[in-house]
Amino acid sequence: MVTLTRTTVAGREKVRGRRHRGESLTKVLFVLPAVVAMVALFGYPVVKNLLMSLQDYGLKTFFTGVAPWVGLKNYSTVVTDKLFSDAMLNTALFTVGSIAFQFAIGLGLALFFHKKFPLSGLLRSLLLLPWLLPLIVSSATWRSILEQDNGILNRTLMKLHLIGDPVPWLNSPSVALIAVIGVNIWIGIPFNVTLLYSGLAEIPDELYEAGQLDGATGWRSFWYITWPNLRAVASVLLMLGVVYTIKVLDIILGLTGGGPANATQTLATQSYEKSFIDFKFGQGAALANILIVISFVFAIFYLRSTRRAIDE
């Protein structure tokens, strides 16, 4: 262990002054690798996508090295594609549906686990498991559960006489999106529970005791004490939810691949298909950039709601 040596204040200052120049260089060296990495992994891709979206960047570009500038043509192509409005709508439904239910169920479970009872902590940490699984593993598992003919869900529902015929969860354009949203809700619940629970734990007990004296119990105490104190965590959580859900790809590709009949196609899966299936990188980049703009609109709200947290 290092012991504090007795040095006079003046002596310390002298040592510091001598070191000062060397240290500001060290400081730069400390941060430099991370700056380089962040620029290479985030800065460069954003600029590159912006440029690609203005170019006819296709398969032949890789052979000829030529990507002619086409102005906004890629944007007009993808926006006027008849799939675009569907993809927009699906993205909106997927995002809003996922987040609304993740949050509502997450809040319910967080309130439940906030009660003191034996094993509460253990059960709550086991609940995290779905969040830790690779998304493609969850997709594969749910695909087996939702399988139309022999999947366990249909077999159970039929045994209970809740449905007469097997529901084509992932094979029917009218149900597939609901099924995909359902799976994504399942994946998101643990994270919501964890954050909301930590938000609940921060609310001082005195508030409830004082509330009780004023006659605030049950719903009233939730409405007047819990909810206002949870709002900061909730707003961060909701914005995070949007930013993450809007770009989800693994779950949809694993469950339906965007099908059937494009029923589960979102902006993210469209962008992937344009770039990596059709090798129209310009169009894929244009779609991705639209996705970034939408994320940023929410990011502004997000940054405003977290600014206080960062400053602390």
Add this chain to the structure above:
Amino acid sequence: MRRTAYTVIGVLILCVMLFPVYWMVNASLQPSGNTLTAGFLPLNPTFSGYRRALDEQGGNLVTSMIIAAGTVVLSLAIATPCAYALSQFRSRWVSIGLLAILISQMIPGIVIANALYTAYERLGLLNSIPGLIVANCSSGIPFAILILRSFMLSLPPSLVEAARVDGAGLFRALVSIVLPISKNSLITAGLFSFLFSWSDFLFALTLTTKGGVRPVTLGIYQYLGTQVQNWNAVMATAVLSAVPAIVLLIAAQKYIAAGAIGGAVK
């Protein structure tokens, strides 16, 4: 009495929530072919699914392991000094740096994949393990910086001060004083970097074009590609791919909540 009732309800909630995880294990132990018609319990468990999974996906599991370990090492090596600097030095650049990290999280993975594909094509990094390690650092580095910085902020300044009065430079102070104390947060950041990289699907899908380098997530996806033939092999692979998550949950419970909350700032 009421508390016991709560525990019972809690267990029921958990059973419902974890049913798919149970089903994955159950299906992996069922005989091949009739997996989906199988019952709720693997009454005649067979390991043929696992045998097949290890045969066909064993190499991919090793690939995933190497990539994830590489991501942990590279992410921590880059993030640790940066997190230390961001926690110790007062400068307006600190808040600019943190803002940049937050904004970076708004960027969809497909944007990174698009750009890296074209760059990797030129650099010859497609279908390579280093290529995937670097790509996976895009989730590891920002997360590690945030986790490590928030821990290092709580260190008393006198600690580093003392070392420096004794003549240690910033680098030595970091290595011999800060790092040993930050062990838990390094473990948290490392575990999550591992998990992010292990779960990566997007980069595996886009930055590999032929079979040479194939992480197990991509292996599962290819199983799912057409009509699934052998659900027990698919589910056995799924179970094997879930092992890091399960080990993480059991071994590192106390770090996970911290990680999840750190992830909120992410």
